[in-house]
Amino acid sequence: xxxxxxxxxxxxxxxxxxxxxxxxxxxxxxxxxxxxxxxxxxxxxxxxxxxxxxxxxxxxxxxxxxxxxxxxxxxxxxxxxxxxxxxxxxxxxxxxxxxxxxxxxxxxxxxxxxxxxxxxxxxxxxxxxxxxxxxxxxxxxxxxxxxxxxxxxxxxxxxxxxxxxxxxxxxxxxxxxxxxxxxxxxxxxxxxxxxxxxxxxxxxxxxxxxxxxxxxxxxxxxxxxxxxxxxxxxxxxxxxxxxxxxxxxxxxxxxxxxxxxxxxxxxxxxxxxxxxxxxxxxxxxxxxxxxxxxxxxxxxxxxxxxxxxxxxxxxxxxxxxxxxxxxxxxxxxxxxxxxxxxxxxxxxxxxxxxxxxxxxxxxxxxxxxxxxxxxxxxxxxxxxxxxxxxxxxxxxxxxxxxxxxxxxxxxxxxxxxxxxxxxxxxxxxxxxxxxxxxxxxxxxxxxxxxxxxxxxxxxxxxxxxxxxxxxxxxxxxxxxxxxxxxxxxxxxxxx
Ligand code: NAD
Numbered sequence: 001x002x003x004x005x006x007x008x009x010x011x012x013x014x015x016x017x018x019x020x021x022x023x024x025x026x027x028x029x030x031x032x033x034x035x036x037x038x039x040x041x042x043x044x045x046x047x048x049x050x051x052x053x054x055x056x057x058x059x060x061x062x063x064x065x066x067x068x069x070x071x072x073x074x075x076x077x078x079x080x081x082x083x084x085x086x087x088x089x090x091x092x093x094x095x096x097x098x099x100x101x102x103x104x105x106x107x108x109x110x111x112x113x114x115x116x117x118x119x120x121x122x123x124x125x126x127x128x129x130x131x132x133x134x135x136x137x138x139x140x141x142x143x144x145x146x147x148x149x150x151x152x153x154x155x156x157x158x159x160x161x162x163x164x165x166x167x168x169x170x171x172x173x174x175x176x177x178x179x180x181x182x183x184x185x186x187x188x189x190x191x192x193x194x195x196x197x198x199x200x201x202x203x204x205x206x207x208x209x210x211x212x213x214x215x216x217x218x219x220x221x222x223x224x225x226x227x228x229x230x231x232x233x234x235x236x237x238x239x240x241x242x243x244x245x246x247x248x249x250x251x252x253x254x255x256x257x258x259x260x261x262x263x264x265x266x267x268x269x270x271x272x273x274x275x276x277x278x279x280x281x282x283x284x285x286x287x288x289x290x291x292x293x294x295x296x297x298x299x300x301x302x303x304x305x306x307x308x309x310x311x312x313x314x315x316x317x318x319x320x321x322x323x324x325x326x327x328x329x330x331x332x333x334x335x336x337x338x339x340x341x342x343x344x345x346x347x348x349x350x351x352x353x354x355x356x357x358x359x360x361x362x363x364x365x366x367x368x369x370x371x372x373x374x375x376x377x378x379x380x381x382x383x384x385x386x387x388x389x390x391x392x393x394x395x396x397x398x399x400x401x402x403x404x405x406x407x408x409x410x411x412x413x414x415x416x417x418x419x420x421x422x423x424x425x426x427x428x429x430x431x432x433x434x435x436x437x438x439x440x441x442x443x444x445x446x447x448x449x450x451x452x453x454x455x456x457x458x459x460x461x462x463x464x465x466x467x468x469x470x471x472x473x474x475x476x477x478x479x480x481x482x483x484x485x486x487x488x489x490x491x492x493x494x495x
Contacts (some may be wrong), residue, residue: 001031001032001033002032002033002034003020003033003034003035003036004023004033004034004035004179004180004183004203005035005036005183005203006036006038006042006046006200006201006202006203007182007183007186007199007200007201008045008046008049008200008201008202009147009196009197009200010083010190010195010196010197010423012183012197014036015037015038015042015203015436016038016039016042017037017038017039017042017207019036019037019039019040019205019207020034020036020037021034021176021180021205022033022034022035022039022327023035023090023176023177023179023180023222024089024090024326024360025090025092025093025359025426026091026321026322026323026324026325026359026360027092027311027312027313027314027321027322027358027359027361028358028359029326029358029359029360032089032090033090033179033180033222035176035179036203036204037176037201037203037204037205037207037208038202038203038204038207038208038211038248039207040207040211042202042204042208043171043202043204043207043208043209043211043212043215044215046171046200046202047131047142047171047215047217047218049089049196049197050063050142050169050170050171050197050198050199050200051141051142051169051217051399051400051407052197053140053169053195053196053197053198054139054141054168054197056169056171056195057168057169057195057198058138058139058167058168059220060167062115062116062119063116065116065164065165065167066113066115066116066165068192068193068194069109069112069113069115069161069164069165069217070113071192071193072109072188072189072192072194073106073109073110073113074192075188075189075191075192075479076102076105076106076109076192077106077186078102079184079188079191079235080099080106081099081186083098083102083153083181083185083188084098084099084101084102084153085098085314086152086153086180086181086184087101087152087178087181088313088314088321089155089180089314090152090177090178090180090181091149091150091152091177091178091279091281091321091324092197092277092313092321092322092324092359092360093276093313093321093322094276094312094313094318094319094321095313095316096316097275097276097313097397098153098313101151101153101154102153102154104154104157104440104443105153105154105156105157105161105185106426107442107443108154108157108158108161108162108443108461109157109161110443111161111162111443111444111461111462112161112162112164112165113165114368115166116164118162118166118463118466118471119136119137119166119408120137120163121134121135121136121137122134122135122211127476127494128315128492130479130480130493131476131478132475132476132477132478133474133476133477134474134477135320135465135472135473135474135475135477136472136473136475137166137466137470137471137472137473137495138167138242138470138471138472138473139166139167139168139346139469140168140219140220140469140470140471141168141169141217141219142168142169142171142217142218142219143163143168143169143170143171143218143219143220143221143222143277144170144171144172144173144212144220144222144467145157145159145163145170145171145172145221145222145223146173146209146212146221146222146223146233147172147173147174147175147223147224148175148224148225148226149175149177149178149279149324150276150279150281150324150382150429151183151280152174152175152178152179152180152182153181153184153185155224156172156181156182156185157185158222158224158447158460158461158465159172159222159460159461159465160172160199161180161186161461161471162461162465162466162468162469163222164194164198164199166466166469166470168220168469169197169198169199169200170198170199171200171201171202171212171218172185172199172200172201172202173201173202173203173204173208173209173212174201174203174357176203176204176205176369177324177325178324179203182201182203183201184198184200185199185201186199188482201339203431205487209235210236213233213236213237213242213386213447214236214240217477219242219243220241220242220243220244220419220468220469221233221237221242221243221244221245222244222245222460222468223229223244223246223289224246224247224248224281224460225246225247225248225407226248226249227249227380227452227453228249229248230246230247230249230455231246231247231248231455233246233455234246234455234456235467237238240446243260243468244455244456245448245454245455245456245457245458245459245468246451246454246455246456247281247447247448247449247453247454247460248406248449248453248454248455249281249380249382249406249408249452249453250281250282250284250285250380250406250408250449250453250469251286251377251380251404251405251406251408252283252284252285252286252402252406252408252409252410252411252429253284253285253286253287253288253397253410253411254268254269254272254284254287254288254410254411254412254413254437255288255290255371255394255397255398255401255410255411255412255413255423256269256288256289256290256293256413256414257293257394257412257413257414258288258290258291258293259414259415259416259419260293260413260414260415261413261415262293262296262297262300263300264312264413264435265293265297265300265413266297266300266301266303267304268284268302268411268413268435268436268437269284269287269297269301269437270301270304270305270308270386271384271437272284272411272437272438273285273287273364273384273385274305274308274319274320274364274384274386274455274486275320275438276320276321277320277321277322277323277362277383277384278365278381278382278383278384278385279323279331279382279383280438281408281453282337282409282431282438282439283407283438284386284411284437284438285372285380285381285385285386285387286377286387286388286389287301287386287387287388287389288388288389288390288391288397288400289388290391290392290393290394290396290397291392291393291408294388294390295419298347298366298368298388301386302347302348302366304489305348305364305366305386306348308363308364310353310355310363310364311355320364320384321361322355322359322360322361322362323360323361323362323383323384324360325360325362328360328382328383329361329362330384331380332350332362332381332383332384332385333350333351333362335375335376335379335381335383335385336349336350336351336365336376336385338374338375339367339370339374339375339376339387340377341467342366342373342374342375342376343371343374344367344369344370344371344374344376345367345368345369345386346365346366346367347366347367347368348363348364348365348366349365350362350363350364350365350384350385351363357378358380362382362383362384364384364386364387365384365385365386366385366386366388367385367386367387367388368388369388369390370388370389371389372389372400372403374387377389377474378476380406380463394419394422394423398423398427399427401427401428401429402427402428404451405452406449406451406452406453406455407429407430407449407450407451407452407453408427408429408430408431408449408450408453408454409430409431409432409433409438409439409440409449410423410427410428410429410431410432410433411432411433411434411435411436411437411439412427412432412433412434412435413435414434415437420434420435427439428450428451429449429450429456430448430449430450430453430459431447431448431449435477441462443461443462444462444463445462445463446458446459446460446461446462446463446464446465447459447460447461448460448464
């Protein structure tokens, strides 16, 4: 059995705790790897190495750090298929999708390579007579990221590209379900010339996470994962005095107004709900047809759903792969039974797909006439299950989203510019799509939801990301003529 170990001080370091977890090929259901789970001591060793690397890394000029980021961009781009294959092998998503995830990672490096510009402070001359005032942004020191299984290459890049470029030393605790991609990233960075100790990987479970949350030398924690864990990370890390951002679960609505193009809306809904087998935090989970468009829309959706090619993600013919683990698949299908019992109409049950029973596959499911009290609406399913809540008016659609506990993404489909503009004004979500079902901002904007989709006050990557990974220092300066110097016990004020 192949092992997935830690990456500390620029090399693979086998775990010594004696604790490990299994990693599977979800397309076959077979275990392919054993991942090491770090002990407290192993996490502490990685922090020590990071602390040693920090002074030289933060002292390296912005131009030289930018040059390293440019090299990372080149090496990552040249290795993207390799990294994507590692993602598909353990996560299950189709290779073209994994490749797109890695390319998003490359874009984040491109953004971070602009660090000389991103770290600019401000300067005000003559703020009071003879005084100037300027600000600089400085790195925090050793920082950490804890990531989920669903984007094992991209989400670590959301965090580490900006963190590293800003001059921090970053420790990644990847998901234990598909940890292989983390080592691909580490090797990529090493090949690009990133100094040892600046990016490290500590594999593990709650033991490693809890140590990150309490370690006095870890200054900031960035987290992406489910809502209950995000809430815990936010509460614990902030109680320990750390800067923390915790991005969490989601239930994204796609509102289809009566004037929308039915075919385009159906294409978008099917692409978004079933892409990556629904294991995307920005996937549409709930389609909300408004008024008369319900019937034609559902017909078009069913037509497309029946044609989806489900199978091994390594086969370029396939469009949707399996779920990540057997446990997750089993949980996903409980929502289909629950929906039926609670009065919804199950139009397609993914267990009727021929691949049910092979690996961790479940086919696409469609559940119509869902209401807000049903578990399939209230919970995040995170699988290839479309729930459809029909409403009569635009106001009901907006109100539905407002009442939902999450607010990651929301989309509206319409041909009416005024209605779309009003939706942007009204809707309670952090990222909004107009005729775009997965509105993930590019690297130069920031990513993050509202309500229970984000605990903390800064979004990830983009300008807010750079802000999160740095702190400001304000410097007040004067160069007086010594002849004018006097003792003055008054509180400095504006003169
Ligand atoms: P998860 O919360 O189970 O795990 C995330 C990380 O937390 C992993 O590294 C895991 O090892 C660790 N962890 C799990 N349980 C823990 C515990 N009890 N104590 C301490 N650490 C723990 O999430 P997941 O299943 O890997 O990922 C799917 C979830 O992530 C979904 O809810 C999805 O919506 C969310 N997600 C959100 C975003 C976003 O930007 N809002 C992006 C991607 C994924």
